[in-house]
Amino acid sequence: MHRLTSEETTLPPATSSRGLGRRLLRSNLLEALTYPHGVDRYVELVRPLLVKGEARAEVTGVRRQTPKSVTLSLSPNENWRGLRAGQFVGLSVEIDGVRETRPYSPAGSQHAAGGTLELTVSTHPEGKVSRHLRDHARPGMIVGLSQADGEFVLPDARHERVLLISGGSGITPVMAMLRTLCDEGYEGEIGFLNYARSRELALYGAELEELQARHERLRVARGFTRGRGQLLTGRFCREHLRAAISEHAGAATFVCGPPALIDSVRAVWAQDGLPEPAVETFTPPPAMTFDTDGAEGTVSFAASGREAANSGLALLEQAEDAGLAPDHGCRMGICNTCSCRKASGAVRNVVTGEVSTGEDELIRICVSVPVGDVSLDL
Numbered sequence: 001m002h003r004l005t006s007e008e009t010t011l012p013p014a015t016s017s018r019g020l021g022r023r024l025l026r027s028n029l030l031e032a033l034t035y036p037h038g039v040d041r042y043v044e045l046v047r048p049l050l051v052k053g054e055a056r057a058e059v060t061g062v063r064r065q066t067p068k069s070v071t072l073s074l075s076p077n078e079n080w081r082g083l084r085a086g087q088f089v090g091l092s093v094e095i096d097g098v099r100e101t102r103p104y105s106p107a108g109s110q111h112a113a114g115g116t117l118e119l120t121v122s123t124h125p126e127g128k129v130s131r132h133l134r135d136h137a138r139p140g141m142i143v144g145l146s147q148a149d150g151e152f153v154l155p156d157a158r159h160e161r162v163l164l165i166s167g168g169s170g171i172t173p174v175m176a177m178l179r180t181l182c183d184e185g186y187e188g189e190i191g192f193l194n195y196a197r198s199r200e201l202a203l204y205g206a207e208l209e210e211l212q213a214r215h216e217r218l219r220v221a222r223g224f225t226r227g228r229g230q231l232l233t234g235r236f237c238r239e240h241l242r243a244a245i246s247e248h249a250g251a252a253t254f255v256c257g258p259p260a261l262i263d264s265v266r267a268v269w270a271q272d273g274l275p276e277p278a279v280e281t282f283t284p285p286p287a288m289t290f291d292t293d294g295a296e297g298t299v300s301f302a303a304s305g306r307e308a309a310n311s312g313l314a315l316l317e318q319a320e321d322a323g324l325a326p327d328h329g330c331r332m333g334i335c336n337t338c339s340c341r342k343a344s345g346a347v348r349n350v351v352t353g354e355v356s357t358g359e360d361e362l363i364r365i366c367v368s369v370p371v372g373d374v375s376l377d378l
Ligand code: FES
Pocket: 101, 327, 328, 329, 330, 331, 332, 333, 334, 335, 336, 337, 338, 339, 364, 365, 366, 367
């Protein structure tokens, strides 16, 4: 006899009160009733996760693996579009009335149930957001999320061997890759080489041991750059490489950590005539410079009916100078919060130097300067 499962005994989403609530929140009638502020302004006050325009997440768990980090479990709302292991997200919190955004690479598997995210944030003495999260994160707290971004991801076609090298908080994106491969039942060889200053500050130690015990072809090698380690001491070298993988040539290699670690790995790969490994570092991009001499054209802010002569600065600053207050977070092209539709005109990305001329395209106005006339939906 066919028994009703617990899923079958619940109402389908379209008719459940939750689904009905969601549809109501998206109706034109409600939008009209809440004009001019819009539904989200009111929803924000009672059910902040239900806002329709933004990806947000509720903190569902907080733990401290080391004295200098905090690990958050996050349950995103339905605006979140998921991620691939290795990508980063911008996490936004309000501190003293100011929205602050920082990029973090989630450490969980891309196959995590319900799209749950795990962020491990290392705290720094000057880290405003990391200290805030360490001191104030608690279950029930709501944070903002940008959609996932970044090219530091596993290729769709899995290689026979994967080598993951990390140092410090660089462990998070490669931990996501490792957990993803384990969830997929990957049968190739995995080398996982990780550096921390000391055993006390090493992240995910117990889980790595447990994963290694379960996966025959996973080899975990952990080094501690200060003090004696379990297997390895000191900094990256060929001996450490041999401890992690049978043969590094031909292994899909991902390196994340401080620039010195990345340089050492690159040097070995270059000596061996191997193609560059995929690398990611958390060093912030260099300060942006703007050539304001000879800036030409007019910037039109179509939605607000304002116009200003192009000053040569980033469009975010030009909008602020014109009295507008566009959403923004990192102001360095990472979090996507300032993303805005450009109706027409050409802009230059000050980080990459690329000029884009497309109409009706989304641009990050914190890193875009106009080249001639530009019209924005602001
Ligand atoms: S403010 Fe973060 S990308 Fe522009």
